[in-house]
Amino acid sequence: MINAAMNQVxxxxxxxxxDDSKIxxxxxxxxxxxxxxxxxxxxAELDVSWDKNHPLLLGVAKGADRKAGLETLFFEPEGEGFSLPPDSPALHVIQHIRDESHDHAIGGAP
Known part of the structure; x- marks a missing residue:
């Protein structure tokens, strides 16, 4: 179900x-x-005029026990993931974006 929802979105x-500037x-x-x-x-399946390689897709997987700060990031599904230090400002931004998207998905738009 989750993959179907992501596919649809x-x-x-x-x-x-x-417009390319909106990607x-x-x-x-x-x-x-x-x-x-x-x-x-x-x-890959989209029939669009813009360069489909342009937006970098970055997978964010929760860490062991789904504990914040242990996320693994993936650039390629076949590749090895990498982790940022738990005190990394970049990781905090990624966590905040993820948490806000969860709040939006669960509660809807404010």
Missing amino acids: LRRRYGKAI PDVILIDGGKGQLAQAKNVF
């Missing part, structure tokens, strides 16, 4: 004519290798 948001530099994918692979497949 990505197709709805990026599957239409969008983000990075899209965070909430999940690990499987979700990142699904997102990459969706982008």
